[in-house]
Amino acid sequence: SIPEGHSLEGFCAVGGDSDCGLSSHKILIKGGTVVNAHHKVVADVYIEDGVIVSVRSNIRVADDVKVIDATGKYVMPGGIDPHTHLEMEFMGTVTIDDFFTGQAAALAGGTTMHIDFVIPINGNLSAGFESYMNKAKKSAMDYGFHMAITKWDDRVSKEMEVMVNENGINSFKFFMAYKGSLMISDELLLEGLKKCKSLGAIAMVHAENGDAVAEGQKRMIELGITGPEGHALSRPPVLEGEATARAIRLANFVNTPLYVVHVMSVDAMEEIAKARKAGQRVIGEPVVSGLILDDSWLWHTDFTTASKYVMSPPIRKSGHDKALQAALSTGVLQLVGTDHCTFNSTQKAFGSEDFRKIPNGVNGIEERMHLVWNRMVESGQMSVTDFVRVTSTECAKIFNIYPQKGAILEGSDADIIILNPNASFKVATASHHSRTDTNVYEGMTGKGKVEVTISQGRVVWEDGKLKVTPGSGRYIRMPPFGYRFDGIEKADAAYLASLNAPVRRTKATA
Ligand code: URP
Ligand code: ZN
Ligand code: ZN
Ligand code: ZN
Secondary structure, three states, X not given: OOOOOEOOOOOEOOOOOOOOOOHHHEEEEEEEEEEOOOOEEEEEEEEEOOEEEEEEOOOOOOXXXXXXXXXXXXXXXXXXXXXXXXXXXXXXXXXXXXXXXXXXXXHXXXXXXXXXXXXXXXXXXXXXXXXXXXXXXXXXOEEEEEEEEOOOOHHHHHHHHHHHHOXXXXXXXXXXXXXXXXXXXXXXXXXXXXHHHHHOOEEEEEOOOHHHHXXXXXXXXXOOOOOXXXXXXXXXXXXXXXXXXXXXXXXXXXXXXXXXXXXXXXXXXXXXXXXXXXXXXXXXXXXXXXXXXXXXXXXXOOHHHHHXXXXXXXXXXXXXXXXXXXXXXXXXXXXOEOOEOOOOHHHXXXXXXXXXXXXXXXXXXXXXXXXXXXXXXXXXXXXXXXXHHHHHHHHHHHXXXXXXXXXXXXXXXXXXXXXXXXXXXXXXXXXXOOOOOOOOOOOOEEEEEEEEEEEOOEEEEEOOEEOOOOOOOOEOOOOOOOHHHOOHHHHHHHHHHHOOOOOOOOOOOO
């Protein structure tokens, strides 16, 4: 019979130190090249009850331990996707992947944790948080939350404190686009930046000028351009560059770290490069679609094909992709997300007469690790250690959960992948694990295959088969004041000292 808490496939969903007799509590990964962001070495990795116990050569174990031979393969921290939207209500519909199907897809592609965005309900942060904690009950892997801020008043400001100090959130996203729904003004953004700074939370921005996007959309409709190509034409790179520059300058004025999500254009990337060069704490996140695709798909005559590439900011002309790859490989941009936000072809068809009604978003949670490996490492643009940094470690560091996550070290969570650099992958809707009926990477092939995924110390992906259990995923709390805040107060003191202004006495103190 099956012990309580175990699935039919015969692995433990209990975790902890329960001794059910199933060997999957203890795993030895033998002979692989263990890769961390700081170092790589040939070693064995021994795991017990969800935690990495030992990383060294020639570990000997008893017969009840599952042994995986990783000779000639890379043993790396599971991917962490900093940017997903599972079961999100958006543009009149709901993303098709929920916390179970999206995470199953993630695990099959070597991602073992993701950070999703809580959307407040009518501006109410607590209600939004509760709703997302409910949606996430079916989780099959570890997850964390950012929170979007969509309006501003004293209550929102107070609730941000609760989110950080009680609910384990340490980042807030401000939308400078989506006029009439999620967009916020500069005044609100400034308030938000100040609040984030005081709480030690990372401020994130969706950087596009929402007013100008609305104007650009009007322009396209007046010209009779109603197809998916109108999406790209209505919101050109200059609008992304403008908003990125504005957000960077406001964050500079407040002196707080800024995280720019989904950097899609040279225009935005160069603003980030310039600010970083001047010493500002700016983090840039490219997403897989921006690194790999170009906008030619949006001109495809078949609406179903073209519409699946509609996301914001738009996928850009060929050339932006290569510039973003170069920026990633040289450290101008720091970590790769997906913005996994899937709508099926029926949902995309809401905009068949008007591109403004096409729900924005593309898939990628399952494909990210393979596509980044193939494009960056296999092409010779990036080292294996840097691959680990941009797909896992840097995310764990920025959101202050390192080295519990993002490392293969004694005491770290046993979220591990084994990648065979000599095997190949192929992306196909027919075999992907997302619930959606299309794939923006359809047909893409390359070298490097995630052959094994271990999540919380259990093998969940092996021999092309998934063994996942809804409810086994854990909410990972992310504490405030991550490393990007180190020294902020010294910079503030230096600013005050630099004012060189006399301290004026009031009548009372004169
Ligand atoms: O098109 C996109 N990116 N959809 C998801 C929402 C967002 O802006 O991240
Ligand atoms: Zn068990
Ligand atoms: Zn966005
Ligand atoms: Zn997004």
